Amino acid sequence: MATTLEQYGNIAGSDVVRQLELLARPMRGLRVVHVNSTRQGGGVAEILATLVPLMEELGLRTSWEVVEGSPGFFQVTKLFHNGIQGQQVVLPEALLAEYRRVTLENAERLRSTLEEADIVFIHDPQPAGLLAALPARRGKWIWRCHIDAGHPHRPVWRFLRPLVQGYDACIFSLPDFAQELPQPCYLIPPSIDPLAVKNVDLGEDEIDAVCAEHRLDRGRPLLVQVSRFDRFKDPVGLIAAFRLARPFIPGLQLVLAGGGAADDPEGAAVQEEVMAAAAGDPDIRVLSLPPDAHRVINALQRAADVVLQKSTREGFGLTVAEALWKSKAVIGGNTGGIRLQVVNHQTGFLVNSPEGAALRIRYLLRHRDRLQAMGQRGREHVHQNFLITRQLREYLTVMLGLVRAATDRLELD
Amino acid sequence: MAGLAIKDCALVSIATGRRASSLPELRDGIRAVPQESLYFHFWGRLLRPRFDDPEYHSDFASWAQHCLHDELLAERLAVIDPADFTDLERLREEVVDVIDNHLQEAVPVYTRPDRQFHFRRCQTVVFDTGQVITRPEVLPQAISALSLGSIYYHVIDARRREPVRKDDFRAWAEGLGARYQGLADRLGGIDPYFSNLAELREQLSVAAARFFAEEG
Numbered sequence: 001m002a003t004t005l006e007q008y009g010n011i012a013g014s015d016v017v018r019q020l021e022l023l024a025r026p027m028r029g030l031r032v033v034h035v036n037s038t039r040q041g042g043g044v045a046e047i048l049a050t051l052v053p054l055m056e057e058l059g060l061r062t063s064w065e066v067v068e069g070s071p072g073f074f075q076v077t078k079l080f081h082n083g084i085q086g087q088q089v090v091l092p093e094a095l096l097a098e099y100r101r102v103t104l105e106n107a108e109r110l111r112s113t114l115e116e117a118d119i120v121f122i123h124d125p126q127p128a129g130l131l132a133a134l135p136a137r138r139g140k141w142i143w144r145c146h147i148d149a150g151h152p153h154r155p156v157w158r159f160l161r162p163l164v165q166g167y168d169a170c171i172f173s174l175p176d177f178a179q180e181l182p183q184p185c186y187l188i189p190p191s192i193d194p195l196a197v198k199n200v201d202l203g204e205d206e207i208d209a210v211c212a213e214h215r216l217d218r219g220r221p222l223l224v225q226v227s228r229f230d231r232f233k234d235p236v237g238l239i240a241a242f243r244l245a246r247p248f249i250p251g252l253q254l255v256l257a258g259g260g261a262a263d264d265p266e267g268a269a270v271q272e273e274v275m276a277a278a279a280g281d282p283d284i285r286v287l288s289l290p291p292d293a294h295r296v297i298n299a300l301q302r303a304a305d306v307v308l309q310k311s312t313r314e315g316f317g318l319t320v321a322e323a324l325w326k327s328k329a330v331i332g333g334n335t336g337g338i339r340l341q342v343v344n345h346q347t348g349f350l351v352n353s354p355e356g357a358a359l360r361i362r363y364l365l366r367h368r369d370r371l372q373a374m375g376q377r378g379r380e381h382v383h384q385n386f387l388i389t390r391q392l393r394e395y396l397t398v399m400l401g402l403v404r405a406a407t408d409r410l411e412l413d
Numbered sequence: 414m415a416g417l418a419i420k421d422c423a424l425v426s427i428a429t430g431r432r433a434s435s436l437p438e439l440r441d442g443i444r445a446v447p448q449e450s451l452y453f454h455f456w457g458r459l460l461r462p463r464f465d466d467p468e469y470h471s472d473f474a475s476w477a478q479h480c481l482h483d484e485l486l487a488e489r490l491a492v493i494d495p496a497d498f499t500d501l502e503r504l505r506e507e508v509v510d511v512i513d514n515h516l517q518e519a520v521p522v523y524t525r526p527d528r529q530f531h532f533r534r535c536q537t538v539v540f541d542t543g544q545v546i547t548r549p550e551v552l553p554q555a556i557s558a559l560s561l562g563s564i565y566y567h568v569i570d571a572r573r574r575e576p577v578r579k580d581d582f583r584a585w586a587e588g589l590g591a592r593y594q595g596l597a598d599r600l601g602g603i604d605p606y607f608s609n610l611a612e613l614r615e616q617l618s619v620a621a622a623r624f625f626a627e628e629g
Contacts, residue, residue, distance in 0.1 A: 015560040019421055022540050175531030178428045185428040187533065335527070397425040401536050408449050412540040 005057050011194045012389040020058060020389065023396040026412055027403065028059035030118040031139075035065045035110070037077065037126035041291060043190065043318065044123050044146055050193045050388055051395070058396075065113060067106045067127045072098035080125040083156025084149045085315075091159060099129065107133035119399050128163045140402040143167040146190070148177040148315050148336070168402055173316055174337060186398050189340065191391040192321045192382065198294035199325055202302055210299035214285055220251035221365050224304035226297055226322075229258045229271040229288075232313040234333065237354045239277045239284060241310065244358035246283070249365050257287040257300055301326050306364050306371070310357050314338050321386040324348075324378030329371050331360045341386070347378035416545035417585045419555075421562040422570065424457060424535045431532040435521045436481060439473065440512040442532050448501040450534040455495040455504070456569055457535045459610050470606055471495075472530075473508065480528040486515050494606050499578060539566060549586060549593055553622035556582070561610040568605055568613060580605075582617060596624045 002010070009017035032055060036044050048064055055062040069077070076095035083089045107114075107130050114120055114130065118139040122128055124146055131141050143164045149157075149172065157179070164170060164181065171186045172178040178185050192199055211218050223242060227233040235256050242254040256274060258267075271288060278284040289296055301307055307323035309332045316337030323330050324341060330348035332338040342348040349360040364371045384390075404410050429450055433439040443451065454472040469475045469491040478487035489511050498504040524530075542563065546555050556564075567581040577584050579601065586597035599620040605613050 015558075018542075019423065019560055019562060022421060022542060023423055023538065026540075172428070175428055175533065176527060176529075180430045184536075185430075186536075187426045187428055393423055394425045397423045397536065397538050400538050401425075406536065406538070408534065408536055410536070410538045412538065 003057060004053055007195060008054070008387075008389055012383070012387050016389050016393075020054075020393055020396065023393065023400065024055075024058035024060060027396070027399060030060055030399075030403070031116060032060045032062040032119045032121070032399075033065055033113055033117040034062070034121045034123065035067065035114070035127045035130065036123035037067050037069075037074075039064070039066050046193070046196065047190070047388070047391075048123070050196070051392060054388075054392055063113065065110055067102075067130075068109070069102045069106070069126075070098060073102040074126075077126040080156055080160060081147065083153040084125060084145075084147055084160070086148075086151045086153060088153050089156065091155060096159065103127075103129035104133055106130060118403065121395075122167070125160055125163075128160065131166055132163060140168045140399075141166075142398065142402070143170040145170060145172050145177070148174075149179050150176045152179070169398060171398065174340070176336075177315075186394075188391060188394045188398070189337070189386070190316050190318055191386050191388045192318055192325060193388045194325065196294070198298045199322060200298070202295070202299055206295075207299045207303050210296055211303050214255070214287060214300075216253060216255065216285065216303065217251070218303065220253055221249055221305045222253045222255065222303055223306050223308055223361065224255045224257065224300050225308045225310065226257045226301065226319050227309065227311070229267045229274060231270055232311055234310045234312050235270070235274045236277045237312070238308055238310045238357065239274070240354040241308075241357035241361065242284065244354060245361040245365075248362050251283075252361075252365075253283050253285070255285045255287060255300055255304075257289055257297060259289040259291055259293065298326075301328060304328055306331060306361060308357065308361075309333065309338055310351065310354075311335055311338060317341065318386075321382050324375075325382045325386075327375035327379045329364055329374035329378060331357055331364070341381070343377075343381065347374055347381050415588070416547040417581065419542045419544040419546065419559065419563055420539055420566050421542050421560055422537055422539045422566040423562055424537050424565075426453065426457065426533045426535050429532040429534055433530040433532070434526070435523045436477075436483075436486070436512060436516060436519070437521055439476070439530055440509055440516070442530070443473070443505060443508055443512070446532050447534060448505075450532050451501055451505055451508075452495075452573075453533055453535045457533075459565055459569060459605075476530045480524045480530070481522060483515075483519065483522075486512075486519070489515060494604075496572065496604065496606050537570075539570075546585075549589060549596060549621075550625060552582070552596075553618045553625065556614060556621060557618040559614060561614065564610045564614045564617075568617070582621075595628070596621060599624050 005017050034048050038045050052062050052064045072095055076099045079089045079091055114134055115137050120139055120141045121144050123144045167183055169184045171188050173189050175187055225238055246252045274286050278286050301323050307328045307330045309317055309320050311333040314336035320330050320332055320338055320341040324347055330342050332342040334350040334352050342350055344350045351357045431442050433442045474487045474491035477483045477490055493507055495504055571581045572578055583597045583601040586593045603616050
């Protein structure tokens with residue numbers, strides 16, 4: 001049975017895996033700890049579930065710790081999360097006191113692991129306070145911010161900045177997402193895992209079965225958007241685009257697949273709006289899927305003729321990379337990380353309006369050769385830039401730079 | 414005959430915190446940033462995730478086209494080939510001159526906040542692969558099997574290294590004597606600026622293969 005690294009080598013290339021091994025070699029035996037706020041659910045946990053075993057296989061003694069907290073703790077860290085992304089939130093003093101209290105509890109629980117670690121990755125704001133609570137730490141600490149901190153709500157950033165400015169380095173996904181801090185701020189885009197359930201190859205039988213279950217006709221053209229029911233994803237605008245394009249594309253179908261609405265009052269409201277906009281239209285399916293419906297999402301993306309991500313505002317939007325990896329051209333909103341994945345006219349089209357989306361839908365479905373060529377380029381684009389092996393290589397590069405106290409250049413013997 | 418030890422490198426980008434929203438701000442930034450940042454925006458794109466339309470090969474030209482929508486400036490910046498400059502300060506002067514001249518005939522425009530130019534620099538880690546090329550005859554196959562990081566190190570990075578300042582394959586072939594001067598000339602004749610690293614690897618491998626095929 002192939003090791004995990006060998007499996008990634010089969011996809012990314014053996015030279016890529018060899019490079020990882022050479023980069024990791026000087027750090028073999030170092031203790032690396034990742035800390036985040038959940039072991040299941042969400043993009044960070046998904047990435048760590050792959051990264052941690054890969055680092056282990058490369059000879060780094062890697063572990064993954066999760067902060068524990070009270071409802072008040074997670075209430076305030078949710079406010080941090082929203083505030084960092086620019087939402088105007090109020091931080092009640094009682095909740096901030098709870099954040100400090102729970103942080104000290106977690107620091108006590110994790111003290112020996114974190115103080116003895118050579119490298120600690122703290123993911124997102126929830127565990128950010130651990131650094132200040134462990135002054136006897138000996139390793140290098142990195143704050144990895146996965147969300148867009150480019151335009152934070154100032155009161156939130158005033159609270160968080162003192163917590164993160166003591167780290168040895170921080171990592172943001174994009175230059176636009178970064179804040180000015182005294183330490184080096186590395187820029188490392190996120191990635192997808194080609195071996196994850198949502199990205200592995202599927203047989204046509206399974207794709208057919210998923211389509212049949214959701215009453216989709218594989219003999220007719222299909223548009224798919226996968227995203228939470230969120231106004232910034234512009235699902236209603238996508239329905240408008242679909243209706244503008246449909247008269248020119250007989251039999252056109254649209255799937256809006258999302259999830260999590262039951263736990264999210266705003267999501268439920270948006271889903272209602274989407275259902276209302278789609279009401280009575282037999283060619284539109286609004287699917288509310290459970291968070292673990294990865295295989296269904298995978299099948300829907302593979303069944304699509306064109307995948308859309310018609311967001312008006314977006315973080316990184318990794319669903320775009322997931323679709324490109326499946327050789328699908330993507331029509332994406334001209335915003336955030338979508339711009340980096342949809343290379344306009346190469347791997348899909350960037351659009352600014354429902355009209356623009358409708359025009360590109362019509363064009364692609366009338367020019368199947370271009371549709372196919374864009375899909376192939378999209379897969380190669382992801383192969384080169386958005387696989388987890390690239391992200392791991394960049395993490396290893398940062399780690400080496402820190403443990404060897406390098407500045408611009410480090411030459412290993 | 415001394416072998417050519419193959420190295421590899423990895424690069425990660427770092428925000429400098431400096432941004433530009435207009436052409437005058439870009440010019441001022443180019444004047445102020447460290448040489449490493451300038452180097453990164455011309456050459457670093459070869460070794461980091463490539464997001465932009467590869468029509469223009471410097472970040473400055475891409476930004477002029479995509480964010481300022483100034484095609485004329487994009488063309489003027491794109492034609493600056495960093496391989497022509499052995500000194501990064503001369504390259505910096507050239508870019509600033511082009512922008513200054515352009516500003517005399519163009520009205521500066523401001524980009525949207527989400528379209529700013531972000532000056533970055535890079536951190537590079539170089540490491541030994543343990544591989545040594547011992548005979549020039551194996552170059553075609555050996556080059557085609559190298560990682561893109563190795564291609565970057567031996568072709569792009571090598572041009573900055575004193576005292577030779579030329580790509581390692583060419584320098585190695587020259588050191589092997591007159592018999593391999595033709596090989597050195599072929600390898601040195603490849604312009605790396607307008608290729609991506611995979612294309613460059615292919616061009617180098619083909620050039621070496623042709624030399625040996627013609628040499629018989």
